[in-house]
Amino acid sequence: MSQIDSLPPLRDVIATHQLKAKKALGQNFLLDLNLTSRIARIAGDLSNTDVIEVGPGPGGLTRGLLAEGARKVLAIEKDSRCLPALQQIQDLYPDRFSFVEGDALQIDPLAHLTPPIAICANLPYNVGTELLVRWLTPKDWPPFWSSLTLMFQKEVAERITAQPGSKAYGRLAILSQWRANPRIALTLPPEAFSPPPKIHSAVVHLTALLEPRFPARADLLEKVVATAFNQRRKMLRSALKPLGTDVEDRLIAAGIKPTERAEQVPLEAFCALARQFED
């Protein structure tokens, strides 16, 4: 029996600490430890990596990360009801596991960690998307993290990995693919969670590239892409009008037909277009 097996079953942890799932906190728990270990393995070999886990809840994924050999896990949890369950894990792993109570959107946990750093989370979907965008748009690149392993609504996972020409292709695909390698590693049916959500979910694994895939200034790329997809059904020469009167010339200089729609334009061409706005 491994050390982690001496913890009580997750169902008992939930009953003992009265962790009835709260909708407002997006609580859909993973109770199958084979599955949480599988998700931890998606993050890769963690034996030389510190892991930030966001939203550990009763600690199912935390157990997976520790069982799979993460060097250290630091968890950030907003729901104070979960803290006794996390304390139980810390008592078992005083050197490898610690946790802080708080909102992951407010806390900067970096002081406690040594690179390389991986982030792993089964988060409420809205918080997950906001954090993903933040992690992909830091001031400097490469970022503090080397990989992200994150649960999303399947539809959001498809937006992250989408290719041009598809409905799912947009800002999230471009941000994710410009400076990282995203892939859908696992899809999960609602029954994998307790309580089951209404939709299917998917685990996305992203590894940070050392350099962006194509040169561009991040602020300009973000602006061009946000403007282009704001009116995704319009031709680019109209959709990009808010960026100035000479957008048609800039599109042509970037090798993009002004009559194309944002959905059809590959990442490389968006980067070329962002470079056209550098003057």
Ligand code: SAM
């Ligand atoms: N990781 C656990 C699992 O897989 O069973 C729980 C997943 S549940 C979908 C999301 C967790 O994130 C809950 O424990 C919730 O309290 C926590 N949470 C929600 N918003 C948060 C935030 N802004 N910062 C930190 N934790 C948050």
